Amino acid sequence: QKEVEQDPGPLSVPEGAIVSLNCTYSNSAFQYFMWYRQYSRKGPELLMYTYSSGNKEDGRFTAQVDKSSKYISLFIRDSQPSDSATYLCAMSVPGNQFYFGTGTSLTVIP
């Protein structure tokens, strides 16, 4: 079983839709959770960074962590064509290596 599971999509939504991206994980020791956005032919860019359970909001983006279910989500409100990218989840145990999902490809159609 992989440490981190992420549905690869692709996901296609109309402009203005609410997007939900998700990852599940198996290691209950993970404490730090991240979402990265990767545009085509570019490196991953840190989008959201959270510690332990709960929600974090930044503009149109909300990250949720449910440690009891080993499930994390990224919500994008009022999605824009510029949000079209691959989204990677990542998580870590302090002082140890990171584990990444394989990424979900998102297209927002104008």
Place this chain on the structure above:
Amino acid sequence: DVKVTQSSRYLVKRTGEKVFLECVQDMDHENMFWYRQDPGLGLRLIYFSYDVKMKEKGDIPEGYSVSREKKERFSLILESASTNQTSMYLCASRNRGGGQPQHFGDGTRLSIL
């Protein structure tokens, strides 16, 4: 803002060549990482370094080596390039401690012919 710079965006080399990929970060980060990214496989860790002159093998170190002579620079070396090393190579850095996130460069798309 953190800046991680990879020396080449695109590189084409021939099998058997020795290939050097360079990465420089400007935030005085202790930890640096090299990954390769392939469709369907995601990011796979090749090597990482906790500090200058320190290196640790990741999940797929075979056929690669690294060098970290200065804190800001981390080099990945393909000793004798093979076609199965054609990939996107990503460098990342982070501050030591806790769960500090990694910051990535824009990658080097390497083709081995």
